[in-house]
Amino acid sequence: MYQAIVFLPLLGFLIVGLFGNSIGAKASEYITSGFMVVVAVLSWVAFFTVAMGDGQAFTVPLLRFLDTGSLQADWALRIDTLTVVMLIVVNTVSCLVHIYSIGYMHHDPHRPRFFAYLSLFTFAMLMLVTSDNLVQMFFGWEGVGLASYLLIGFWYQKPSANAASIKAFVVNRVGDFGFLLGLFGVFVVFGSVNFSTIFANAASFVPAGGHGAEAAAGEVAAHGDAVLTFLGYHLDKASALTVICLLLFMGAMGKSAQVPLHTWLPDAMEGPTPVSALIHAATMVTAGVFMLARLSPIFELSHTALIVVTFIGAFTAFFAATVGLVQNDIKRVIAYSTCSQLGYMFVALGLGFYSAAIFHLFTHAFFKALLFLGSGSVIHAVSDEQDMRNMGGLRKLIPKTYWAMIIGTLALTGVGIPFTIIGTAGFFSKDAIIEGAFAGHGSIALFAFWALVIAAVFTSFYSWRLIFMTFHGEPRASHEVMHHVHESPPVMLVPLAILAIGALFAGLVFKEYFIGEHYEDFWKGALFTLSENHILHEFHNVPGWVKLSPFVAMVVGFLVAYHFYIRSPETPKVLAQRHRGLYAFLLNKWYFDELYDFLFVRPAKWLGTFLWKKGDGWLIDGFGPDGVSARVIDVTNRVVKLQTGYLYHYAFAMLIGVAALVTWMMFGSH
Template sequence: MYHAIVFLPLLGFLIVGLLGTQLGAKASEYITSGFLVVSAVLSWVAFFQVGFSEVEAFTIPVLRFLDSGALQANWELRIDTLTVVMLVVVNTVSALVHIYSIGYMHHDPHRPRFFGYLSLFTFAMLMLVTSNNLVQMFFGWEGVGLASYLLIGFWYKKPSANAAAIKAFVVNRVGDFGFLLGMFGVFVLFGSVDFGTIFANAATYLPAEAAQEGAAVAAGGDTVLNFLGYALDKSAALTVVCLLLFMGAMGKSAQVPLHTWLPDAMEGPTPVSALIHAATMVTAGVFMLARLSPIFEHSVTALTVVTFIGAFTAIFAATVGLVQNDIKRVIAYSTCSQLGYMFVALGLGFYSAAIFHLFTHAFFKALLFLGSGSVIHAVSDEQDMRKMGGLRKLIPVTYWMMIIGTLALTGVGIPATIIGTAGFFSKDAIIEGAFVGHNAMATFAFTMLVVAAVFTSFYSWRLIFMTFHGQPRATADVMHHVHESPPVMLVPLVLLAIGALFAGVVFHHEFIGDAYAGFWKGALFTLPGNEILDEFHHVPLWVKLAPFVAMLVGFLVAVQFYLRSPETPVRLAAQHRGLYQFLLNKWYFDELFDFLLVKPAKRLGYFLWKKGDGWLIDGLGPDGISARVVDVTNRVVKLQTGYLYHYAFAMLIGVAALVTWMMLGSSF
């Protein structure tokens, strides 16, 4: 069963990639989508078999991979609760995106290539989440990076799509460099890249006091790692390794400052945004930290950094989302912000809450992205919300699906009860966990997450009101052609809406509740006594009410601004022009990186090209030598004039020189 789950997407990619032209678009769509549906159904079977039974973690051998001295990394499928949760997320969303794309991409002449890329991406993601060692994880990690590059730049004749694909690839290479160094560091510290060996060694790596207090205490304080000229003992080395691994997670999961690629990636087709940038690839960093939780738990410093970066990203992306006008970019910044929530939970050691939010977020964020695609499909590929409005009655099914996604994203529910959407259970749990968190950034994180919840509610309802309510702002021709999406696009929306509404209430006991131990069975690191798990259930009532109040405030302000008084936001933007431009330009991160990194790199490259390569290497090397040969030959050929008296004169000079040489030689 597990072989089928993992390799059916690969089979679909190979069939369509090699034979797509001969099979045709329809056959390519049905083959890849059919394989993904089978994988998704089997993933749910595996989810209930592993998560809701006594089955312990196990591995399934695939083939021998690397065996070089102490480095051994076989291709194996690691099956535990964390794996099957990710299998459900990846394959369910991917299957629905495949089906949705049959309708969304039906006019595109290159559909076989598109569906092949989707299946390739899914296979690479499955390689990542089923990995039993860091080498296999890195293989999947780079695979999803390649597939995302191909999918973002799918419309390769569009310059902005090419630029976005290159940007995503380059920014992720920065993070991946850190991940690679971290992987090397893990091998140095633990002598293996196999997760089973690493986790067993990590349990006794540091004395208990050092692990809990973050003190630089190791056996004898011996140097175990040299990094950038610094000799590091066990505690410091582990912190450095964890931070390097987190650097990789920051790139994939779009955390500040490696977030700049995510909004630009919206240049790809909308189904790509739903699959890669909402539910799967961007959660790879969250999964990686959760999988390596037994290592991260030994570094309080690293966890504190994770908490800070997550909280800062949550508030940063939420502020930028307030003023964006592209419907997909609003949702993209929402994704960036929600990933910040997940990293806060990871930094606090509340790993199950992070994965729970990853699980629920996949449903409602994929729903919002695919819903926005349905809107774009209806309004002739327009993405600017300022040119929409009045669509509520024209595309009612899409409207209600977007409403459900918004309710789940903003966490609508009744505090201290089990009545609420998926986001209500998972997002509120992280906020409550931040309140009882024990690291130095917990209070900061709690404050930032509550404020981010206000902004999230505001920009989410702003999107709804600008898109569906009010007077139509599109041209009469566009409004005349507005139509509801076909069933092949609406059915995936309905299925995702079910998950957005009920995934929280159905599974919260297993993920973060009383059934935690029996569900996870050691797949995530848990503090002795389940400290944070117990404490977050007993926070004061005002803490439980804080996310609800934040959601309500954001909703009411959006109603005032975009339903009752639409001129208010325009007036505020004019009054606070500097702040508005600051947010509209995304805190000028792109401009800052362009000034500090991109332009100097271009200047250096131009200098090396013109002076280093052109003048120095070519000028004094091959080109210089060949030029001198040409000069000499050009002068030599001038001696060949064709006149007899020139040759006779040359012979006379030669004879005279020979006689002179002979006379001088005989005199000595």
Template sequence: MYHAIVFLPLLGFLIAGLFGNSIGAKASEYVTSGFLVVSAVLSWIAFFSVGFGDTEVFTVPVLRFIQSGALDVEWAFRVDTLTVVMLVVVNTVSALVHIYSIGYMHHDPHRPRFFAYLSLFTFAMLMLVTSDNLVQMFFGWEGVGLASYLLIGFWYKKPSANAAAIKAFVVNRVGDFGFALGIFGVFVLFGSVNLGTIFANTAAFMPVAEGGESAAQAEPVLNFLGYQLDHHAALTVVCLLLFMGAMGKSAQVPLHTWLPDAMEGPTPVSALIHAATMVTAGVFMVARLSPLFELSHTALLVVTFIGAFTAFFAATVGLVQNDIKRVIAYSTCSQLGYMFVAIGLGFYSAAIFHLFTHAFFKALLFLGSGSVIHAVSDEQDMRKMGGLRKLIPYTYWMMIIGTLALTGVGIPATILGTAGFFSKDAIIEGAFVGHNAMATIAFAMLVVAAVFTSFYSWRLIFMTFHGKPRASADVMHHVHESPMVMLVPLFILAAGALLAGVIFHEFFIGHDYDHFWKGALFTLPENHILHDFHEVPLWVKLSPFAAMLLGLGVAYQFYIRSPETPKQLAAQHRGLYAFLLNKWYFDELYDFLFVNPAKRLGRFLWKTGDGAIIDGLGPDGISARVVDVTNRVVKLQSGYLYHYAFAMLIGVAALVTWMMLGNSF
């Protein structure tokens, strides 16, 4: 079964990629989508059999991968609860995106290539989440990066799409460099990249007593940048390097700049890669390596700070964005920050729970925005929309459900609520009781981010669907509801956005935690956050609910009752508005510090180093001198007999001179 789950998307990629032009676009769509539906159904079967059964971790061998000295890497699937949760997320969303794309991309002439890329991405992601060792994980990690590059730049004739694809690829390479170094460090510390071996030997890095360490742990075990590091410092450095990879893939500050630009790809790509799957790879990786991160308090502190700051930063930028997809993109960036805060607090199950619920409502929002864009003739600027509520009612209500789930609408202290109500609120409550030194700051930042999230989410709804139409009469005349092939995936995702929290919260973070996870996530005995977050004061439980109401109220006032107010505020606070609209000037700062110097260096090496020195003194220079000499020599070929006779006399004189004087030298 697990072989089919992983390799059916690969088979679909090969069929559509190699034979797509032969079998046609329709056949490519049906083959790839059919394989993904089968893979998704099998994933749900695996989810219930592993998560709700008595089966603990096991491996499914595939083949021998690498064997070189002490490095022994076998290609195998590691199957436990964390794996099957990710299988459900990846394959369910991917299957629905495949089906949705049949309608969304039906006018595109390159559909076989598009569906081949979608299936390739899915296969790479499955390789990542089923990996039994870090080398296999890195293989899937890089495969996901390649597929995202191909999908973001799918419309390669658009310069903006090409630039976005290159930007995503380059920024992720920065994080991947840290991830690779982290894998090397793990191999040095543990002598293996196999997850089972690594986890079995983490006891050597545990303090022998609270606040103490053994003499063996004080000995240097790793040389990093010229520093000899003991067990604790080495583990911290390795964890931070691994987290650097997660920051790139999961768009955490300062490696977040690629995510909004990635909206240049088709909308189904945004839903698949940048809402539910690829961007959660970093969260999955850190959760998978919880036995390492749990032993490094410093690394968890950094993870908490980066996550909290990203959640706050992205929420502030989302307040003023006008592109409907960019608003949702910054929402994704912010929600990923929530997940990393949970991981930094040692609340790994809450992070994965939010990953699970977020996949449903964020994919719903992205595909819903695609339905809006499809209805208004590919327009993405919300300032040119409005009044669409009655024209595309199904899309409107799907977007409402997605917004309710994102903002965490529910009744505190009950089981009545949307998916985000259970997972996001749990993270905020966990931050309140966390023992991490950053926990209090994280709690404040997350509550503020929740206010902003509610504001920009309802701002999107009000600007897009309510008020007077702001599009041209021609566009409004052609507004139409999406076909059922696009709406059915929305209905399924809406069901997940409404019910996933109610159904599964007791298993992910409640009383059935132990039976569900069965040790797939590691926590130290002194980590009591799973119990403590249930005991928070009532005002803490009410704070996310109050944040949601505050954001909703302000958005309603600004965009329904007084639409002129936002323009007046923007005019009064031009500096702040420009600061947020330009995303805190991160792109401009990176252009100044890295991009422009790199371009100047490249131009210098090109013009001066390669052109003037290497070519000028090398091949081009030599050839030019040969041409100069020959141009002078050919002048001797004048055609006059006395010129040739004169040249012969000079030659004879030179020969006689050499014969007379040559022996004397």
């Protein structure tokens, strides 16, 4: 069953990728989508068998891969609760995206290529989440990078799509460089790249009866012998583990779009909308969160690394939420929402609250895919318009899409009744992270708590701003566009309905399993719980005002958005004019792109041009092939001038030759 889950998307990719033009677009859609339906159903079977049932963790061996010296890495599928949770996230969303794309991409002439890429993307992510060692994980890691490049730049005729795909590829290479160095470091310190061996060795570093990463780090620090040399420094176990964790986190920052490696994610919306849903909800960006959760036994050994993870996550959640306040592209608003929500997940990971991070990843997949596919339905209805300033008044024209977007917004903003079990998916998962941040120890946890609460206010504001600008008020599109507005076909609406169910009820149904009283029976040791044992207990006992804070944040954001965009639509314009500097700062995304352009892009272009013109053109070509050929031509041009065609010139040359020969013979005879 597990081989089928992983390799059916690969089979779909190979069939459609090789023979798509021969079998036609319809067959390509049905083959890939049919395989994904089977895979999604099998994934839920696996989930109920392993996570919800009595099934224990196990591995499914596939083939021998690396066996050289002490480096051994077999190709195998690691099946435990963390794996099967990721399987249902990846395959459920991917299945619905495949089906949705049948309607959304109906007029595209390159549908076979699109569906082949979707299946390749899914396969690469499945290889990542089922990996049994770091080398196999890196294969899937690079696979999702490749597939994202292909899909973001799917409409390669658009310069903006090409630029966005290259940007995603290059930024992720920066993170992947860190991941690769971290992989090497793990092998040096632990002597293996296999998770079972790594975790067993990591357990030997943990003090008996220790509580929290602080105790673990203190124990590790006692081992003073140098175990790793990095950048000329000889590191003991504690320092080595911190460096390794930070390098691995660098990889996660690239894939999961954390500051400062976040700049590719908003531009990734240049690809077709179903691609955005797949990247933002289930594949690419969840890879970093999954990697840190999988390697939690290593991260628990470095208190410093966990502090860095917490700070970066909190700052990213706040930063992305501020930028989302003023964006006008409907997909870009949701993209910054993804960036912000990933920050929440990394705060949970940094606090050692791994189950809450995965719980939010799980619920987020439903409502973020719903929002992206819903925005695609809006774009489909208004003739490919994406600027919310050119929308408005769509509520009655596309009511099903409207209610799907409302449900997604309710889940994203965490609407629910505090102190009860009534609430949407985000109400349970996001609030748990905020409460966990308050329950965490140290000033960094308190900073994270307030950053997340403020981000929750902003999240509510820009989410409802999107709803009000898109669906309410007077229509701002042309009469011709409004005349052609129509609801999406059922093949696009059915996936929205299924995702809406998950956005409403996934939190309520699974809360007790992920972070509640069934925690131990559900996770079965798939997550390392050194810190989590403390925070799991404490986050239930935070003060009442802490539990109310996300609800208050959600209400404040909603009321401000309602006032700005329903009651007084002129107020935002007045504020933007009054605070032009702040507005421009947020609209230009804190000028990160401009800063990177100044620090990296322009110097790289200047260096490349210099090496091309001076190094390659003037030096190498000038004194090499081009120079030699030029000198040969010069010589031959001079020799050619001797060939005049006049008989007396040739006779004169012959006489000179005879005179020279006679002279040589006369003097040479002596």
